[in-house]
Structures are given as C-alpha cells and as structure tokens.
Amino acid sequence: MKIELTVDGAAVSDDVEPRMLLVQYLREKLGKTGTVIGCDTSNCGACTVHLDGTSVKSCNVLAVQAGGRTVTTIEGLADTVEGDLHPVQESFRECHGLQCGFCTPGMIMQAVDLLKENPNPSEEEVRLGMEGNLCRCTGYHNIVKSVLHAAGGGAA
Amino acid sequence: MIPVKFDYLAPTSVEEALAALGEHGDEAKIMAGGQSLLPVLRMRLNAPEVVIDLGGIDSLRGIRDDGDAIVIGAMTTHHDVREHALVREHALLISKAVAEVADSQIRHRGTFGGALAHADPAGDLGAPALALGAQFVIAGPGGSRTVEADDFFVDLFETAIGEDEILTEVRIPKHTGWGAHYEKFVRVAHQWPIVAVAATVRGSIDEARVGLTNMGSTPLRARATEAALAGASATEDGVREASQLAAEGTNPPTDLNGASDYRKHLARVLTGRAVLKAAGA
Ligand SMILES: Cc1cc2nc3c(=O)[nH]c(=O)nc-3n(C[C@H](O)[C@H](O)[C@H](O)COP(=O)(O)OP(=O)(O)OC[C@H]3O[C@@H](n4cnc5c(N)ncnc54)[C@H](O)[C@@H]3O)c2cc1C
Ligand code: FES
Ligand code: FES
Numbered sequence: 001m002k003i004e005l006t007v008d009g010a011a012v013s014d015d016v017e018p019r020m021l022l023v024q025y026l027r028e029k030l031g032k033t034g035t036v037i038g039c040d041t042s043n044c045g046a047c048t049v050h051l052d053g054t055s056v057k058s059c060n061v062l063a064v065q066a067g068g069r070t071v072t073t074i075e076g077l078a079d080t081v082e083g084d085l086h087p088v089q090e091s092f093r094e095c096h097g098l099q100c101g102f103c104t105p106g107m108i109m110q111a112v113d114l115l116k117e118n119p120n121p122s123e124e125e126v127r128l129g130m131e132g133n134l135c136r137c138t139g140y141h142n143i144v145k146s147v148l149h150a151a152g153g154g155a156a
Numbered sequence: 157m158i159p160v161k162f163d164y165l166a167p168t169s170v171e172e173a174l175a176a177l178g179e180h181g182d183e184a185k186i187m188a189g190g191q192s193l194l195p196v197l198r199m200r201l202n203a204p205e206v207v208i209d210l211g212g213i214d215s216l217r218g219i220r221d222d223g224d225a226i227v228i229g230a231m232t233t234h235h236d237v238r239e240h241a242l243v244r245e246h247a248l249l250i251s252k253a254v255a256e257v258a259d260s261q262i263r264h265r266g267t268f269g270g271a272l273a274h275a276d277p278a279g280d281l282g283a284p285a286l287a288l289g290a291q292f293v294i295a296g297p298g299g300s301r302t303v304e305a306d307d308f309f310v311d312l313f314e315t316a317i318g319e320d321e322i323l324t325e326v327r328i329p330k331h332t333g334w335g336a337h338y339e340k341f342v343r344v345a346h347q348w349p350i351v352a353v354a355a356t357v358r359g360s361i362d363e364a365r366v367g368l369t370n371m372g373s374t375p376l377r378a379r380a381t382e383a384a385l386a387g388a389s390a391t392e393d394g395v396r397e398a399s400q401l402a403a404e405g406t407n408p409p410t411d412l413n414g415a416s417d418y419r420k421h422l423a424r425v426l427t428g429r430a431v432l433k434a435a436g437a
Contacts, residue, residue, distance in 0.1 A: 001164060003163070018161075018162060018164030019159040019162060021157075021158065032365070040198070041195060045259070045261060048261055051264075052234075055261045055264060056261050056264055057262065058194065060191055060265070061190065061194075064164050064209075065190070065209065065211060071258075079327075110261065113409070115262065129260055131260070131345040131346040132261045132346050133259075156303065
C-alpha cells in the first residue's frame with residue numbers, strides 16, 4: 001500500500017505492507033535507528049515518537065496509519081528548535097539523565113510531549129506523565145531531574 | 157513480533173465500514189485506536205484477513221451535550237475524553253477513571269469506544285460506564301439500536317455488539333454535581349488493575365453508584381453497598397460498614413495477581429476509600 005508522510009521534516013513516500021509497524025518503517029525503510037524497540041508488549045516506551053505533534057508508541061501504530069501525517073523522531077527533534085540540541089536533550093546531558101541510554105530516545109520524546117501539555121510540572125506530575133516509559137537501568141531519579149531541569153529552563 | 161499479513165481498509169463513513177464488515181464477515185476485524193488490537197495481532201493471538209480502521213470516520217469522534225446526557229463518540233481518544241469540560245462537569249467519574257487508563261502515549265491513541273468494545277474485565281472504563289447507566293448506540297445493517305449498560309457486557313471480552321455491527325457512540329446520563337472517585341489497585345505503574353472501584357455519589361450521601369472492575373468476567377455493580385449508602389451519612393464508620401457488602405454476589409478470578417478471596421477483600425477496602433473520596437469526606 002502506498003503511503004506519503006512527513007518524517008523529521010522530509011516528505012517521504014513508500015509502498016508498505018499494511019502489517020508493517022511504524023517503528024519498523026522508521027528503522028528498516030528510512031534507516032532511522034534512533035527510535036528503538038525495547039519490548040514486545042507496548043509497555044516500555046522506548047519507541048516513542050510524535051505523530052502530528054503528540055507522543056505515541058510507534059510499535060503500536062501501523063505505518064499505514066501514519067499516511068498523510070507528520071512524524072517526528074528523536075533524530076529530527078533538534079531541527080524543531082534553534083541550536084544544536086533540543087532543550088530537553090540538553091537537559092538530559094546536563095543532568096546525566098541516562099545510564100546505558102537505550103530508553104533515552106523514548107524518554108526525551110515523551111518528556112517533550114509532557115512539557116508541551118504541562119510546562120511547569122511538579123515532580124509527581126513528571127513521574128506520572130512518564131509512566132509509560134521504562135528504564136531498565138532504573139535511572140529514574142536523574143531522568144526526572146532532567147525533565148524538571150528542562151521545565152525550569154523554559155523548554156518545550 | 158509482526159502481525160500475519162492482512163488487507164487494510166480505511167472507510168470514511170459508518171455506512172462504508174458496515175458494508176466492509178458485511179462483505180468480509182468474520183474474516184474482518186474492526187480497528188479503533190489499535191492499542192489492544194495491535195498487541196493481539198503482534199502476538200498472533202488473532203489473525204484477521206482484513207482490518208477495517210475506523211480512524212478516518214470523523215463523525216465517530218467528539219463529545220456533545222444532548223440535554224439529559226452527554227454523548228461520547230466511539231473514536232474519541234482517552235486523552236480527549238479526559239480533558240473535556242462536559243465530561244468533567246456531568247460525568248466526573250469518567251474523567252477520573254480515564255486518567256487511570258494505561259499511560260500518556262496509549263491514551264493519545266486508544267479510544268473510549270474501543271476500550272468498552274474490547275470488554276477486558278480488567279479494563280478501567282467498564283465499571284464507570286456501568287455505574288453511570290451508560291447507553292451504547294450500536295449501528296448495524298438494519299440501522300441503529302441502543303443497548304443499556306446492564307445488557308452491554310456479556311462475558312469476558314464479549315459485548316452485545318454483533319459481528320456485523322459497530323459501536324458508534326455512548327450516551328452517559330448527566331450526573332451533574334455528583335462527586336466521584338476511581339480507586340485503582342495496581343502493583344506497577346500503567347497497568348491493568350488487580351481490582352478497581354468506581355464510585356459516584358450525590359450529596360453526602362443521598363444516592364450512590366458503585367462499579368467494580370475485575371471482580372468477575374464483566375464489570376459489576378455493588379448494589380448491596382449502593383442500597384446501604386443511600387441516605388447514609390458520609391462518615392468513615394458508616395461508609396466502611398456499607399462497603400463490607402461490596403463483594404456480595406461477585407465471583408472474582410484467581411490468577412498470578414491474587415486469589416479470589418484477596419480480590420473480595422480488596423473490593424471492600426477500595427470501595428470504602430472510593431466512596432469516602434467521592435463524598436469529599
Ligand atoms: C501497555 C498497555 C497498557 C494498557 N493499560 C490499560 C489500563 O491500565 N486500563 C485499561 O482500561 N486499558 C489499558 N490498555 C488498553 C487501552 O485502554 C486500549 O486503548 C483499549 O483497550 C482499546 O482501545 P482502542 O481504541 O485502542 O481499540 P482497538 O485496540 O482498536 O480495539 C479493541 C477491540 O475492540 C473492537 N472495537 C474497537 N472499536 C470498536 C467499535 N467502535 N465497534 C465495534 N468493535 C470495536 C476491535 O475490533 C478490537 O477487538 C492498555 C494497553 C496497553 C498496550
Ligand atoms: S517497543 Fe514500543 S513500547 Fe516497547
Ligand atoms: S538508561 Fe538504560 S534503559 Fe534507561
């Protein structure tokens with residue numbers, strides 16, 4: 001099936017099988033391996049991207065469902081702002097919000113969504129807003145700190 | 157894992173969707189937000205030949221005021237239901253419960269109608285819909301019919317929606333000014349409840365409605381507790397006493413998360429908490 005969509009600012013079109021997941025499409029067809037797969041059950045959030053500006057788990061969306069829409073991945077996030085990195089990326093670096101880094105693309109994409117909806121979250125609100133993202137290294141303290149730091153810096 | 161091959165149809169009207177269902181019969185599966193269906197397909201627990209995506213049918217999305225009820229389109233996302241002022245004003249219990257469904261990403265895609273049609277006994281929206289006396293509008297080849305909440309939930313993953321039918325909207329009778337609380341008991345974040353209780357009360361307490369999640373193969377009403385609460389005062393002792401009746405007539409499952417008896421205990425404790433919070437006590 002033919003799909004046309006915008007991914008990280010570029011118009012792309014492809015012929016895909018309806019059963020192809022959006023995450024597979026991004027990784028295997030477009031080579032955007034910044035978006036990762038961490039589970040089989042849509043629990044972990046590592047695959048989080050923005051579909052028309054809101055966060056979704058790209059392992060739980062079909063590529064055909066993204067037809068006609070706009071997808072932003074971790075690879076294109078910095079291009080949505082001035083500067084080299086998005087402020088949330090900057091904050092994760094500043095606060096060391098990662099250990100092995102596997103969950104980080106999803107964490108950052110979800111944090112950006114969270115701050116868009118709630119620019120000044122409490123710690124509790126950050127923890128709740130990030131509940132769909134698991135960190136196997138369990139480095140949650142610094143992840144939460146990073147999100148709060150980004151909020152303090154007026155990011156989002 | 158990747159689903160088995162299927163054909164994908166994206167109708168733009170309910171009529172087209174019904175025609176596609178009629179044509180493909182039990183080889184077809186309806187997809188709403190896909191948040192329960194896609195995991196099922198990926199684990200290959202089901203392998204429909206045709207997936208009919210309702211995502212392109214705009215008329216199924218949105219929330220409107222209809223006099224004595226609010227009407228929630230089946231394809232309205234959990235996120236949009238949660239945020240909506242009409243829901244907060246007239247069906248606070250739904251706002252509270254929907255906030256507890258899954259996580260932010262899943263609430264952006266998953267739909268109100270999809271969750272109710274899926275009828276997972278551990279799903280968070282069945283008990284509040286039942287407690288509020290929701291009416292389910294179901295479209296089929298012969299037109300639309302309305303099913304009362306008491307008749308909608310038939311069994312585990314089974315509702316009154318026929319194979320050739322589509323849930324189009326859910327009418328929630330207005331419960332304006334009623335206090336509400338959804339008390340969900342989980343072991344880990346963003347998961348289905350082991351047991352949850354949906355409570356909404358008028359005054360403190362003139363009338364009460366209590367729905368139970370995961371206390372049987374369908375959502376249930378705690379009718380004995382409701383009767384005991386009517387006209388009771390919202391004191392801790394009074395509410396706790398009425399809550400002792402919450403597990404009456406239930407037959408909860410025993411599974412890895414807990415034994416049947418444990419669930420009955422949870423139902424009584426959580427009902428007390430939910431009612432007290434709903435009554436603002
Ligand atoms: C990790 C994870 C955690 C979750 N946690 C929770 C939780 O804590 N609580 C909870 O309640 N839910 C939870 N869910 C499920 C979530 O709420 C889903 O959004 C919901 O169950 C299904 O909604 P959907 O719109 O995605 O439906 P789909 O997945 O598209 O469809 C579900 C089923 O309903 C049928 N169907 C859908 N719409 C219609 C219709 N209009 N007419 C007829 N049939 C229809 C489909 O054919 C399918 O069989 C979770 C899901 C995931 C992946
Ligand atoms: S890979 Fe998508 S949620 Fe885990
Ligand atoms: S940093 Fe390793 S999974 Fe989160």
